[in-house]
Amino acid sequence: MSVHTRSDLETLRADGLSTLHPPGLRIGVGMATCGLATGAGDVYDALRDEAAARGLDLMLVATGCIGYCQQEPLVDVRVPGQGRVLYARMTPERARALVAALARGELPAEGALALIPENQTSKVSETSEVLPGVPLLSELPFYARQHKIILRNSGLIDPARVEEYVARGGCQALAHALLDLSPQAVIDEVVSAGLRGRGGGGFPTGCKWQVCRDAPGAPKYVICNGDEGDPGAYMDRTVLESDPHSVVEGMIIGGYAVGAHEGTIYVRDEYPLAVERVSRAVAQAEELGLLGEDILGSGFGFTIDVVRGAGAFVCGEETALIASIEGGLGEPRPKPPYPAVSGLWGQPTVINNVKTWASVSAILARGADWYAGIGVEGNRGTVVFSLVGKVANTGLVEVPLGLTLREMIDGVGGGGLDGKAVKAVQTGGPSGGCLPARLFHLPIDYETLTQAGSIMGSGGMVVMDEETCMVDVARYFLTFTMDESCGKCTPCREGTRAMYEILTRIVEGEGTLEDLENLEEIATWVKAASLCGLGQTAPNPVLSTLRYFRDEYEAHVVEKRCPAGVCRALIRLEIQPELCTGCGLCRRECPAGAIHGESKEPHVIDPDLCTRCRLCHDICPVGAVEVVR
Ligand SMILES: Cc1cc2nc3c(=O)[nH]c(=O)nc-3n(C[C@H](O)[C@H](O)[C@H](O)COP(=O)(O)O)c2cc1C
Numbered sequence: 001m002s003v004h005t006r007s008d009l010e011t012l013r014a015d016g017l018s019t020l021h022p023p024g025l026r027i028g029v030g031m032a033t034c035g036l037a038t039g040a041g042d043v044y045d046a047l048r049d050e051a052a053a054r055g056l057d058l059m060l061v062a063t064g065c066i067g068y069c070q071q072e073p074l075v076d077v078r079v080p081g082q083g084r085v086l087y088a089r090m091t092p093e094r095a096r097a098l099v100a101a102l103a104r105g106e107l108p109a110e111g112a113l114a115l116i117p118e119n120q121t122s123k124v125s126e127t128s129e130v131l132p133g134v135p136l137l138s139e140l141p142f143y144a145r146q147h148k149i150i151l152r153n154s155g156l157i158d159p160a161r162v163e164e165y166v167a168r169g170g171c172q173a174l175a176h177a178l179l180d181l182s183p184q185a186v187i188d189e190v191v192s193a194g195l196r197g198r199g200g201g202g203f204p205t206g207c208k209w210q211v212c213r214d215a216p217g218a219p220k221y222v223i224c225n226g227d228e229g230d231p232g233a234y235m236d237r238t239v240l241e242s243d244p245h246s247v248v249e250g251m252i253i254g255g256y257a258v259g260a261h262e263g264t265i266y267v268r269d270e271y272p273l274a275v276e277r278v279s280r281a282v283a284q285a286e287e288l289g290l291l292g293e294d295i296l297g298s299g300f301g302f303t304i305d306v307v308r309g310a311g312a313f314v315c316g317e318e319t320a321l322i323a324s325i326e327g328g329l330g331e332p333r334p335k336p337p338y339p340a341v342s343g344l345w346g347q348p349t350v351i352n353n354v355k356t357w358a359s360v361s362a363i364l365a366r367g368a369d370w371y372a373g374i375g376v377e378g379n380r381g382t383v384v385f386s387l388v389g390k391v392a393n394t395g396l397v398e399v400p401l402g403l404t405l406r407e408m409i410d411g412v413g414g415g416g417l418d419g420k421a422v423k424a425v426q427t428g429g430p431s432g433g434c435l436p437a438r439l440f441h442l443p444i445d446y447e448t449l450t451q452a453g454s455i456m457g458s459g460g461m462v463v464m465d466e467e468t469c470m471v472d473v474a475r476y477f478l479t480f481t482m483d484e485s486c487g488k489c490t491p492c493r494e495g496t497r498a499m500y501e502i503l504t505r506i507v508e509g510e511g512t513l514e515d516l517e518n519l520e521e522i523a524t525w526v527k528a529a530s531l532c533g534l535g536q537t538a539p540n541p542v543l544s545t546l547r548y549f550r551d552e553y554e555a556h557v558v559e560k561r562c563p564a565g566v567c568r569a570l571i572r573l574e575i576q577p578e579l580c581t582g583c584g585l586c587r588r589e590c591p592a593g594a595i596h597g598e599s600k601e602p603h604v605i606d607p608d609l610c611t612r613c614r615l616c617h618d619i620c621p622v623g624a625v626e627v628v629r
Contacts, residue, residue, distance in 0.1 A: 002289045004297050006175050016167025025058040028076040032065035032241040040073040046092035050099035064242020066155035069395040088113040142393045149382045150358045151398045154242035159277050162284045165245035173364035177253045178298035186257040192368035194380030199353030200457045202446035211340040212258040215348035220260040223351040226267035227309050227316035230429025233460030235384045236354035240274035244281035250357030255302045258350050269308040279306045313484035317532050318351045331486045332532035376402030379445035384459050390417045391463035406440035420465045428457025430477040431537030433544025453544040469566035470549040474541045475503040481538035492535025495526030507567040511557040565627040568612040572628040577602035579624035586616035
């Protein structure tokens with residue numbers, strides 16, 4: 001079908017509703033990269049084959065990320081009139097048992113993580129009636145504080161069917177913007193909402209659009225930045241995999257607002273599923289006439305190209321990204337001029353992050369006042385984090401800005417992994433800093449995180465505990481930025497290397513107190529003198545760890561000790577004879593052949609052969625291997 005009018009949209013919506021709320025069973029399997037990596041593909045096949053074998057009529061859907069990545073594979077069973085049940089850590093075997101139970105008209109309790117009522121009258125709102133003891137999703141600590149705007153459809157819709165996106169309110173914003181509002185009124189709405197760019201810097205989106213709209217020159221362009229190269233971050237990938245339509249819709253609205261008729265989605269080629277799903281979303285929008293000439297009869301035309309990036313971190317920087325789209329070397333250039341004035345092919349260009357675009361469509365659909373009512377003064381709306389590291393609950397989390405770090409880590413994250421105390425959190429990826437637990441009362445907002453020595457970044461949040469060495473962490477991020485520095489400017493190219501060499505000396509037990517002073521001086525200099533954000537922020541992990549964890553640096557250089565027991569040159573592994581049962585596991589597994597002992601007799605580690613890989617410590621069933629720090 002083609003969609004030329006608002007009533008065509010209604011028809012499309014009805015199509016989507018018929019699959020989103022079918023008369024029979026609907027089972028969604030979280031099949032974003034996180035789900036697929038844990039075996040969601042096999043679970044999907046098992047559900048399909050078992051349903052076919054039993055002649056059970058059900059609608060099986062590959063959805064995007066359901067959020068609680070640690071509990072993957074996740075399966076979402078919707079029973080009409082009863083609501084939905086979320087099953088965790090599904091296996092093909094349990095998937096077959098699930099279908100067998102459903103065929104008998106039952107819902108199995110095994111693996112049921114949470115219940116989701118469809119409405120007030122659905123049976124799962126009275127949990128005891130359906131599955132006694134299984135909590136409501138909104139009661140799970142992981143979900144309780146979340147507010148999903150950017151991820152509003154993630155894990156719910158089939159990302160391959162724009163109809164389902166429309167059924168959940170998609171494209172209403174587009175119709176409103178194109179048919180009811182002037183381009184300036186759209187910009188005013190985004191300004192009033194208080195939306196700030198979710199790519200890291202937090203620049204006010206409406207202001208950027210205004211600059212582009214007012215800039216002389218045509219054609220103008222809009223770009224979606226889906227490069228996302230931070231280690232440990234996967235928010236943008238997930239949005240593109242799970243709800244690409246929200247990004248497409250946001251970009252058309254943005255194009256209309258600034259006077260652009262061409263858009264580019266730049267996504268790294270290392271994200272093949274995101275490339276596939278966003279390309280399909282663009283193709284569907286083209287087929288329906290939601291992209292192309294005269295969209296919804298408004299007279300406005302817009303097209304989108306998908307460009308695959310080769311996967312260099314610096315290509316996420318806007319001027320480097322533009323150079324990369326133009327076919328040039330992915331290197332940043334000095335600013336100003338900013339892309340809003342002179343961007344792609346030297347023309348005025350708005351470049352926004354994936355999550356920023358996904359927010360735009362929500363804002364235009366529900367209004368600036370609604371959005372501005374979420375978050376805190378100056379930091380409106382929600383932010384998506386990939387919460388990872390030494391934390392009990394990991395996954396993709398969307399919370400209102402202004403939530404404290406403690407609410408995030410202890411509340412959503414459930415505290416340290418295995419009950420261990422959390423020592424620090426790193427936000428902002430390699431450009432961010434490490435904040436100690438004593439600062440967890442701080443709210444998550446752009447200014448507070450920057451003042452504390454970190455940055456909001458694009459949404460990576462890595463939690464660390466007492467077994468994390470902060471010097472080693474700083475060195476890890478420096479390794480990344482040093483490798484990813486494009487080398488164009490000397491401070492970044494040489495400065496990151498110099499810092500890396502000092503950090504290497506320190507973790508190898510060769511550091512001096514003078515090294516600490518030099519490290520601080522070089523870091524300050526690299527920050528001030530680098531050409532682009534990569535070099536300007538690369539010292540953050542070093543400076544923040546020096547600021548908050550100087551005692552750990554001093555233990556390395558003065559006492560030649562790694563308090564966390566991580567740095568190989570500064571630790572020793574010893575088997576405690578009174579605990580060792582002589583099971584021989586460590587002897588068999590040791591890659592260096594450094595462990596000796598008779599069966600059922602205490603074993604011994606030869607320090608000359610031991611490489612201090614800690615494998616014996618990690619696998620010993622009775623905890624007999626001690627890390628001597
Ligand atoms: C080294 C470096 C890497 C960056 N990587 C990304 C990225 O992967 N995604 C992104 O949206 N912004 C990234 N940025 C920020 C962009 O330059 C730009 O500010 C952003 O795309 C603007 O979108 P926003 O206003 O919606 O945040 C990066 C910046 C630097 C300095």
